[in-house]
Amino acid sequence: xxxxxxxxxxxxxxxxxxxxxxxxxxxxxxxxxxxxxxxxxxxxxxxxxxxxxxxxxxxxxxxxxxxxxxxxxxxxxxxxxxxxxxxxxxxxxxxxxxxxxxxxxxxxxxxxxxxxxxxxxxxxxxxxxxxxxxxxxxxxxxxxxxxxxxxxxxxxxxxxxxxxxxxxxxxxxxxxxxxxxxxxxxxxxxxxxxxxxxxxxxxxxxxxxxxxxxxxxxxxxxxxxxxxxxxxxxxxxxxxxxxxxxxxxxxxxxxxxxxxxxxxxxxxxxxxxxxxxxxxxxxxxxxxxxxxxxxxxxxxxxxxxxxxxxxxxxxxxxxxxxxxxxxxxxxxxxxxxxxxxxxxxxxxxxxxxxxxxxxxxxxxxxxxxxxxxxxxxxxxxxxxxxxxxxxxxxxxxxxxxxxxxxxxxxxxxxxxxxxxxxxxxxxxxxxxxxxxxxxxxxxxxxxxxxxxxxxxxxxxxxxxxxxxxxxxxxxxxxxxxxxxxxxxxxxxxxxxxxxxxxxxxxxxxxxxxxxxxxxxxxxxxxxxxxxxxxxxxxxxxxx
Numbered sequence: 001x002x003x004x005x006x007x008x009x010x011x012x013x014x015x016x017x018x019x020x021x022x023x024x025x026x027x028x029x030x031x032x033x034x035x036x037x038x039x040x041x042x043x044x045x046x047x048x049x050x051x052x053x054x055x056x057x058x059x060x061x062x063x064x065x066x067x068x069x070x071x072x073x074x075x076x077x078x079x080x081x082x083x084x085x086x087x088x089x090x091x092x093x094x095x096x097x098x099x100x101x102x103x104x105x106x107x108x109x110x111x112x113x114x115x116x117x118x119x120x121x122x123x124x125x126x127x128x129x130x131x132x133x134x135x136x137x138x139x140x141x142x143x144x145x146x147x148x149x150x151x152x153x154x155x156x157x158x159x160x161x162x163x164x165x166x167x168x169x170x171x172x173x174x175x176x177x178x179x180x181x182x183x184x185x186x187x188x189x190x191x192x193x194x195x196x197x198x199x200x201x202x203x204x205x206x207x208x209x210x211x212x213x214x215x216x217x218x219x220x221x222x223x224x225x226x227x228x229x230x231x232x233x234x235x236x237x238x239x240x241x242x243x244x245x246x247x248x249x250x251x252x253x254x255x256x257x258x259x260x261x262x263x264x265x266x267x268x269x270x271x272x273x274x275x276x277x278x279x280x281x282x283x284x285x286x287x288x289x290x291x292x293x294x295x296x297x298x299x300x301x302x303x304x305x306x307x308x309x310x311x312x313x314x315x316x317x318x319x320x321x322x323x324x325x326x327x328x329x330x331x332x333x334x335x336x337x338x339x340x341x342x343x344x345x346x347x348x349x350x351x352x353x354x355x356x357x358x359x360x361x362x363x364x365x366x367x368x369x370x371x372x373x374x375x376x377x378x379x380x381x382x383x384x385x386x387x388x389x390x391x392x393x394x395x396x397x398x399x400x401x402x403x404x405x406x407x408x409x410x411x412x413x414x415x416x417x418x419x420x421x422x423x424x425x426x427x428x429x430x431x432x433x434x435x436x437x438x439x440x441x442x443x444x445x446x447x448x449x450x451x452x453x454x455x456x457x458x459x460x461x462x463x464x465x466x467x468x469x470x471x472x473x474x475x476x477x478x479x480x481x482x483x484x485x486x487x488x489x490x491x492x493x494x495x496x497x498x499x500x501x502x503x504x505x506x507x508x509x510x511x512x513x514x515x516x517x518x519x520x521x522x523x524x525x526x527x528x529x530x531x532x533x534x535x536x537x538x539x540x541x542x543x
Contacts, residue, residue: 074529081525085518092511147426147481149489151185152435153325153360154296154332155423158213158240160248165420173420177488181424183208189289190232192282194275200227207236217241231259231286238293249297252290259287288318292326299333308333328360335364335443344368357475358427359408359436362401367443367450369394374449379456395457400474402461404428407497409458411437412444413451416497422489429482430497431489468499 098106156162162173186208195201200223207219217240223233238251266280295310311330327350334343343364351361373391382391402409407430410416421435444450465471468478478499486496525532 074525074533078522078525078529081518081522085515085522088511088515088518092515095511147429147479147485149181149424149426149485151324152421152423152425153328154421154435154439156420157238157242157245157248159242160245162420163240164243171491171493173491174422175489175491178422178424183211189285190235190282192278194279198227200224200230200233204230204232204236207233213240229258229261231255231262231290234258235286235290235293245297245300249294249301252294252297255286255290256294259283259290263287284318288314288321288324292324292329296329299329299336304333304336308337325358328358331360331364332439332443335367335440338446340368340371356427357404359401359405359432360440362404363408363436363440366394366397366401366454367440367447369397370450370453371447374447374453377449377453377456394453395460398454398457399461399464402458403465403468403473404475405433405436406461406468406478406499407433408436409454410497412441413455414441416495419491419494424489426482426485426489428479429489430486433497434490434494 095106165171165173187205190208191201191205195205203219203223203226207216207223210216210219216236220233220236220241223230232255234251234255238248238255242248242251263280263283263286266276266283269276269279291310291314295307295314298304298307298310308330311326311333315326315330327346331343331346334340334346347361347365347368351357351365369390373388373394377391387395405428411418411433418438418441419434421438422431425432425435444454462468464473465478469480470477472478483496483498490496521532
């Protein structure tokens with residue numbers, strides 16, 4: 001248009017700048033969204049400078065800035081560098097705290113959430129899962145790893161164990177999220193639609209929803225005043241009011257007597273309608289829960305053979321309730337008896353490819369195979385003569401267990417301190433590792449050389465799975481959501497184990513470098529003020 005009108009371009013060099021802009025625009029068409037945004041901003045600033053430097057008299061402004069900088073004193077430069085170092089240090093500390101607490105960089109998170117949409121970028125979608133081979137079944141498709149929270153089979157007693165820990169240390173061992181999950185479990189296990197027909201069950205239905213422990217205990221006593229045979233009221237008192245295992249066992253025995261009577265009545269009436277079937281399911285849940293907790297009381301009080309018998313009888317009486325993982329309680333009790341042949345028999349039944357795995361299953365299998373060779377195992381001797389078949393089997397079992405849950409060895413080897421296990425665990429997560437090591441560390445210590453074999457071999461697992469979040473060796477890829485769920489389940493004073501280890505974000509390195517560089521400039525300005533002023537003037541003149 002300017003050529004047709006006989007006028008020249010608005011400013012010398014504008015046409016060349018436009019040609020450069022067009023060239024950059026074509027090259028950036030295939031670049032990433034953030035790269036296109038940066039190129040557009042840089043090109044826009046360059047065009048702004050070329051076109052408007054005459055009207056805005058930018059050269060004069062820069063000259064004025066240069067004159068201003070040349071008149072500054074060393075005190076100003078010292079104050080500037082100290083302030084810069086202090087501010088960048090604060091940002092570094094905040095970034096480090098945010099990364100340790102949430103596992104992400106705050107600056108990167110804000111950039112992704114707020115700045116990327118402004119420059120036209122979109123959230124990168126996660127890669128599609130790898131296709132299954134033709135031989136894999138639909139069941140395997142549904143078996144992809146999920147961050148599903150499970151009830152801890154060996155969870156402690158609220159009043160007799162968790163509360164006593166809080167009284168002694170002043171630290172709350174359970175998180176609100178964990179206790180809320182337990183409240184939901186109690187409502188699912190111990191209530192049904194027919195509770196409105198019985199005043200005591202109606203009171204207990206409200207009690208399970210109460211957040212205040214004292215209000216729950218008070219409601220349990222109200223239910224017993226209405227019906228002295230209310231089994232769920234005794235369960236609540238055993239869990240929360242009893243301050244010793246002996247007291248808890250007394251309440252559970254009363255609950256067992258009332259629960260068996262109600263269960264027999266429900267069995268006789270369950271065919272009368274769907275409401276009676278729901279009541280039978282509820283009464284079955286109560287009876288199984290009470291018998292299991294009685295077996296756990298016997299185990300804690302040293303009557304281990306009695307506990308083993310109760311668990312075996314319970315598994316025979318209710319074989320369809322395998323999802324409650326009663327076999328994990330049985331495994332721990334058998335290990336305490338050192339009945340390793342019985343432990344192997346339980347593993348042969350439950351360590352099956354079609355059944356869900358757990359740390360207790362995998363690490364107990366590894367412990368039994370390590371027991372056969374650990375007493376005579378020596379890394380120096382093994383490096384000279386090689387591993388025997390039994391040693392290879394033991395090492396492979398350890399690698400299999402570590403792949404399933406890589407957090408456990410640090411607790412077994414006492415590289416990390418233990419805390420009380422939560423009431424819910426996340427399989428393959430740090431919460432499951434804490435729960436397993438809390439009860440099974442003594443069994444590993446009892447077998448001579450087992451921990452030494454574990455110490456020498458467990459890290460070799462990671463060479464087989466260099467990219468655990470993308471591809472596993474014997475199991476599905478390690479789920480990336482475990483850290484978030486474990487932080488909700490474990491208390492805040494516990495340092496959550498993270499796998500695989502995350503690299504420090506770029507902005508932590510950047511702010512640390514900026515803080516160090518500013519501090520060094522401040523120190524040099526304080527020691528050599530005249531020299532640093534000359535250096536600053538030279539930099540300003542060059543710019």
